[in-house]
Amino acid sequence: MEILQGNNHASPEDFYNSLKEKLENNHDFPEDYLFKFIIPTDEAKITEIYKVFDGIKFTMSNRESKNGKYTACNISAFVLDADQVVFIYQEVAKIENVILL
Template identity: 45%
Template sequence: MASEKEEQFYKRLKEELENYTTWPSRYLYKFIVPSDKEKTSEIEQIFDNTGAVINTRKSSNGKYTSVSVEVVMESADAVIDKYQEVGKVEGVISL
């Protein structure tokens, strides 16, 4: 169950996306995960069959990997659904 802070964040994000974006629209997600092939694979699977362009880059010390996902989304709700799905991956930080 989402915390109140999380609910407020997604509510504010939805308002901003609806006010400043014409849908469908290209959206860029950015995540940081521990450098573990399994973690990046989980994120890639979430965006599988969406036409997403996914780029990964390890940090200078190799401990973390940044994952950028550029994809055309249909609505603010669809953007938030993906954030919530990726949020279930252990250790992920959404930027």
């Protein structure tokens, strides 16, 4: 799972618990939250990410890298609480070759 690279947490569970705590301390939910991902340039991958946000009000902007191999994907979504943010990250992390920022 790419999100754990360079992270000092021993497990994904530790990482997500720490993330939830930081979100609760630094955000005033409900609010628009900006998710950022790097994905291989592939419509199927973008569609998989869209599915994670199904039923959530969001806007998405994409920008391909210079060589077109990767796409930066920014999604601003209205989320109700830190649990929803963590859930979205967990679902996107299941998509192969997606880097969570």
